[in-house]
Amino acid sequence: MKSSNLLRRAIALSWAITVGNNPQLSGNPTxxxxxxxxxxxxTINKGKAQNPEFIVVSSSDLKGSPFDPSHPMISLNATNxxxxxxxxKILSEFNxxxxxxxxxxxxxxxxxxxxxxxxLKTYFPQTLLEVQQDPQFSNYSFSNPNTLxxxxxxxxxxxxxxxxxxxxxxxxxxxIGTLRHKTISGQYTITPDQIRRxxxxxxNAPMPYSLHVSGGYFxxxxxxxGYPLSHGCIRVPWLYQQWLYxxxxxxxxxxxxxxxxxxxxxxxxxx
Numbered sequence: 451m452k453s454s455n456l457l458r459r460a461i462a463l464s465w466a467i468t469v470g471n472n473p474q475l476s477g478n479p480t481x482x483x484x485x486x487x488x489x490x491x492x493t494i495n496k497g498k499a500q501n502p503e504f505i506v507v508s509s510s511d512l513k514g515s516p517f518d519p520s521h522p523m524i525s526l527n528a529t530n531x532x533x534x535x536x537x538x539k540i541l542s543e544f545n546x547x548x549x550x551x552x553x554x555x556x557x558x559x560x561x562x563x564x565x566x567x568x569x570l571k572t573y574f575p576q577t578l579l580e581v582q583q584d585p586q587f588s589n590y591s592f593s594n595p596n597t598l599x600x601x602x603x604x605x606x607x608x609x610x611x612x613x614x615x616x617x618x619x620x621x622x623x624x625x626i627g628t629l630r631h632k633t634i635s636g637q638y639t640i641t642p643d644q645i646r647r648x649x650x651x652x653x654n655a656p657m658p659y660s661l662h663v664s665g666g667y668f669x670x671x672x673x674x675x676g677y678p679l680s681h682g683c684i685r686v687p688w689l690y691q692q693w694l695y696x697x698x699x700x701x702x703x704x705x706x707x708x709x710x711x712x713x714x715x716x717x718x719x720x721x
Contacts, residue, residue: 504544507689508560516645516658516671517688540564563689570609570621574599575717578613586715590637590707596698598640598669598706600624600633600684601715607676608711610669610686612694614701622690625674626711627682634682635708638664642699658688659695663706669694 512518541553544562551559575581581599582592595616602608612620627633643660658671663684671692672685679685686694698704709715 503566504562504564505689505693506560506562507557509554509558515692539568543568565620565690565693566618567621567623567690570603570611570623573603573609573717574611574618574621576618578616581613584717587707587709590709594703594705596701596704598704600626600706600708600711602711602713604714604716606714608678609676610684612697614697619697620690620694622687623674623676624687625672625677625679625685627680628678629712631681633680633684633708633711634664634667635711637705637707640669640698640704640706642695643668645695659691661695661698663708669706 540563541556541561542549544564545556575584578592578595578597581587582590595613597613599611599613600608608624608626610620610622610624611618614620641662643662645659648655661669663669667682667684669684669686669691671688672683673679674685674687
């Protein structure tokens, strides 16, 4: 009886808040309204991602960023924004109606970008719980629902996945350190750094939207091919890195698991 009364009170409170935010609603909730109320409650429906599957980016979004034409830090092109192979797929599959336009013209109108890159959508598990249950990841802590996973796919390319509140929210191919300048492995806490950071060690090289991993290792925007290129940092295509930077700065406590970065990792689903 007590649990039943508590449930009724919780429903009444939720409905009161809903009515307060929506004056057009009044009286007792119908079954249909209750169903909608529960489906929107993040504490009840934890399996749904909080972010949209796509974002639309236009030239106006570049103002004040490292790509701002009036004060550029990085040259503006499809490769830097999306990475060469990814940009071809994104522009042809999700922006096909603008095929006759130049990249600059498409950007002026707005480019539709999938946050979970299609080429990796079925590779990574959809939830962090599934990653945790994989024996390969038994040595890591999964107490933080906001987690980045970096690994080498079975195709030989490196990929980064972001789990937000336990649900897959972003994936992209990335580039890590070469065999001469290896990227570290292990588990670390991520700290948002500078949007316009430059390297103190490597000729003042730009490191836009930097996220600090450990020591001199960062996640930042940079030329990415999916293969090792850097001096140890993790390079992410700009649109994905800018989005990731904003999410992590907003969420706060976030960790990264860099899992055997030079040995292929395969989940049950395959790539």
